[in-house]
Amino acid sequence: MNKINVGIVGATGYVGMELVRILCNHPVFNITRLVSQSYIGKKFSSVYPSFRGIVDMECSERNIDDIAKNCEFVITALPHGVSAALIPALLLKGIRVLDHSADFRYRDVSVYEKAYKLSHPSPDLCADAIYGLPEIYRNSIYNAPLVANPGCYPTCSILGIAPLLSGNFIHKDSIIIDATSGVSGAGRTTDLAFQFCEAESNFKAYGVVGHRHTSEIEQELSFLAGEQLAVSFTPHLAPMKRGMLATIYSKLKTQMSAFELHQEYENFYKDEFFVRVLPLGEYPETKNVCGTNFIDISVFVDEHTGRAIALSAIDNLGKGASLQAIQTLNCMAGIPENSGLRQVAGIS
Amino acid sequence: MNKINVGIVGATGYVGMELVRILCNHPVFNITRLVSQSYIGKKFSSVYPSFRGIVDMECSERNIDDIAKNCEFVITALPHGVSAALIPALLLKGIRVLDHSADFRYRDVSVYEKAYKLSHPSPDLCADAIYGLPEIYRNSIYNAPLVANPGCYPTCSILGIAPLLSGNFIHKDSIIIDATSGVSGAGRTTDLAFQFCEAESNFKAYGVVGHRHTSEIEQELSFLAGEQLAVSFTPHLAPMKRGMLATIYSKLKTQMSAFELHQEYENFYKDEFFVRVLPLGEYPETKNVCGTNFIDISVFVDEHTGRAIALSAIDNLGKGASLQAIQTLNCMAGIPENSGLRQVAGIS
Amino acid sequence: MNKINVGIVGATGYVGMELVRILCNHPVFNITRLVSQSYIGKKFSSVYPSFRGIVDMECSERNIDDIAKNCEFVITALPHGVSAALIPALLLKGIRVLDHSADFRYRDVSVYEKAYKLSHPSPDLCADAIYGLPEIYRNSIYNAPLVANPGCYPTCSILGIAPLLSGNFIHKDSIIIDATSGVSGAGRTTDLAFQFCEAESNFKAYGVVGHRHTSEIEQELSFLAGEQLAVSFTPHLAPMKRGMLATIYSKLKTQMSAFELHQEYENFYKDEFFVRVLPLGEYPETKNVCGTNFIDISVFVDEHTGRAIALSAIDNLGKGASLQAIQTLNCMAGIPENSGLRQVAGIS
């Protein structure tokens, strides 16, 4: 099979690095450009020595012509706002783009601009960009020129609660999402708060009320519910590099057993390779999905309060970022969605 | 000042060890007996080598006469059910007892028996035992012969939400407590699930629906609310030794600002040394209370959903167990509550 | 290409699990039997939920006929002594065996018996078993019926110092190996010492003087040196799941620069895919090899004391156990040594 050329723009952040880690052994894609403004001319393996002998390619500059000449697909892993300024030029060259920033995740540009406190550089493209959650939008992704990779918390939350909303089992104003992420969610930063001595053995909430992923979650849950809804979303930081768990509370409209809800979940996801609805009564654990594109989901019913409690676990850099991007890229390229993505979590 | 003699029964578990750690430098109490059936005749410092040179006392057997002869106060840190069988004999000898098990925390014995799946060996004592949360029951503790030390999750949850219930600001059927504990909450166990390679870098929920602390929390919140209420409570396990955070959601009855709620919290706890209501907008972090008896609390308002979100952080072995026990012991002995408890968390 | 059938005996320990993790996506090998006495009839994915959907095969019992009927190759990951009792029967059936225990690593049975305090059940096989370090014994491995997978500390130590001994640059009585391992080296145990609350944030030495890997290291270093030698070897335990670093001190016979020694190392390993001699002055870090079969090596010269200092890093479960086993299996099967072994370490 002919290899398909792909470039990564923003290759030396954690999301970029994780893309390279999977793509360098992918059966179909071939990395042809690693763009990194901070490391132009430097070997990728000098930035990340774990790649020595496997990916010694030099990082190149953000040159549209050069990228266009060498790539059919481009994944952009850039800060919010920077992506939106670059992508129109790539699309004009006929490149199909998967963008990891939040820039093209929103149907309503004003919601984006409020959440990210930015003026959108390319608002016209937003309407046609597809939200890159293959389990929901697969059919639109196949031929899309521009796909927006979802955020980590939204991926974990949306897939965790989708069967409840889709089946109309819950009160739509009752949703509370309590979620926890590993530290890599903050990216390759040097902030004091993410130093080893500050973050290790510590647990805290942050961004209570108004975390920007709230609006992204609400957009997609409203779409699933068929009406506008609002959620309470609270992110937490746990002392681990990777992994994310969402614990999602909602009020059941009518009495249902855990067994019935579990069957609804199994049925909803029965054709999804990457969504694993666990046996009734088992718990997702982040260690079981780390380094992979799986999402593990459980559902419980608290009969004495009438609530459903859904639990979903992903790797924030896996299904929450880079590996989901590759699942979507597989989808865009018309190859099996799990190509190059059959990794299993070990002891890590 | 004359020293007061205290014995610890169940001294070699983590709660017992932490009691010894603080009491061995306490200005008033003097440890006279370290009872441990597993280590009779062994030096305490051979079980915990960190105590070498400080606490080399030998562990002794569970002999009532010997304990009575040597102790005015006894703290029992024993498994549930075992405490209740031992304590009547201690009380008969005139010893004042602080029990760390759940055996005497419940007003209604049947609730205890259902939650702990035990037949209570001394149900008659339950009515007179005091729930050892000094911030709520201080006046009853002073002269009580038997005090029951609260559970870690209940301590963190009750103090986190008390001002909201006490002020009648929230709907009583709307309370959701989402809490996370460090691994030491499981005690000095050898279960596979708590092995380093299984627990490190992992995050999960457990005991969803029906964790036995739910009933203890509901008993105390119902007391504060003046009516029976039910809560959803979900515990999680984070990869750290110590620390606990509760994120508590509830629906406000009327619109209130975060500023107003914050003032209610400050006022409610204005005389409490160990309860630190943080400045508006700041977050509790478990690292700031580890090794101490402090509880750090914040409150937020999510205006777009009408919910209050309270956050409370403790050390599960500190305010959640051993250090709270010493606060209560100070109270029982009529000395300042913070005697020997002024430790501050460092980098740990 | 036809798949080659392989069975794993002792599949549910950490070494076995890691073998399954890599082999389930291997381009040539096909897992046909997962033997585990503890989990007969249980799905492998019920023991390790991370494998759900990928390896749901049931574990089977240790039945020689059944194994022989279904496997061309068998990897045994069993306790010392147990392997040696089982392997003769497998070999009689014509199965080629890669044994992970220490049972067949020794040329001199009496050294083994002294180190492991066991009477060897099959001493006759020892003479023909090959020590499975492909970088040294590749040519003997190709057709061997029985290969003994080296220990983790020996692999890390031998490859770290081989160029110095082979080039005759050092005093042979001057070797000191100071090494550190992650906790998974202790296996899937429930000992108190390896509990999260005991092992996290802790560093210690163990097995000082007389750790049994000392004799294995001395056997191979003596072979390389062409004369019997003795080393001081001190293992340490670091609070991390995986990873091993050896810091190896020796006295130079004559003055040599770091530059010269570095060239010797580069030359010695110039054809080895899995041995990465780092650029002069760079340090191996365990995170750069975790989850992989790479060994990263540096060499320094301490001119003011006349010593060479070699540093080598591996994943104790990777090049130190399971992935090296697969490298050797590739070798035995006559396929490229890096088949299925091109993983790169990410953030884990």
Next chain:
Amino acid sequence: MNKINVGIVGATGYVGMELVRILCNHPVFNITRLVSQSYIGKKFSSVYPSFRGIVDMECSERNIDDIAKNCEFVITALPHGVSAALIPALLLKGIRVLDHSADFRYRDVSVYEKAYKLSHPSPDLCADAIYGLPEIYRNSIYNAPLVANPGCYPTCSILGIAPLLSGNFIHKDSIIIDATSGVSGAGRTTDLAFQFCEAESNFKAYGVVGHRHTSEIEQELSFLAGEQLAVSFTPHLAPMKRGMLATIYSKLKTQMSAFELHQEYENFYKDEFFVRVLPLGEYPETKNVCGTNFIDISVFVDEHTGRAIALSAIDNLGKGASLQAIQTLNCMAGIPENSGLRQVAGIS
């Protein structure tokens, strides 16, 4: 007893913070000034929220007159070079100074200047400064105006090997010190290398050959040996916040048993409260000394190579920095050396 006023200059680094943590509950010292150029006018508890309610004092500027008016003793926890420029003015005011930097640790200024690549601002003071290791220099410390607090690696190494050198049991050119530190040794830095995602689950050597603590160790070991000697010293970084272990190899001059050497150690340290020679065969572990001023020491004999192996464990911020500073301060003030320093390590 009258309180003695002490000021801390450089109070908001990790060493400063740890000084405040102990001194705020010290029975004799009273903190009167917390000097921090970065946080002038800010509450100390706003920099470190764990101190809320205990140390809410405001940080002040580096004003000599103000310090002199308010402090009898000053501890300086400043970067190398900065201390030396400030201290003469403090001494002129009659303040007694304990300096945590390396500036006054060296007898030979040229060795300092080479190791630290600085021109010493106050070379004249070096001759009279006392090296603040009370176990060795206690008698000189009592009345010294200026004491230099030792480095963490030197403290751990010197005390670990002192009985061997003092007893003249080893070849003086045979000493190799292989040591490991927790991450807090790097201070309150924001370097990428010490970020949680870079440092967690990782182990590495650094500063191989030429780490500047080598010269400090050599100065003191040469003093103990009565002749100039050189050592090989290799520091490592382990994924934990606190703790340090030194594994020290040397060649015995004559055959001695571990039992004999152990007695020498016990005898050498028989009057030292903070030095705990462990029972023969037991291992120091960093967790047993964390948060304390203890150093735990073992000694082994490797008969088949003729080497002694000494192991010593400290908390790099405890006996390796702040708590040793307070031990020395107690000594300078003529109060018992363990005043305020009887903390025991728990689960942390």
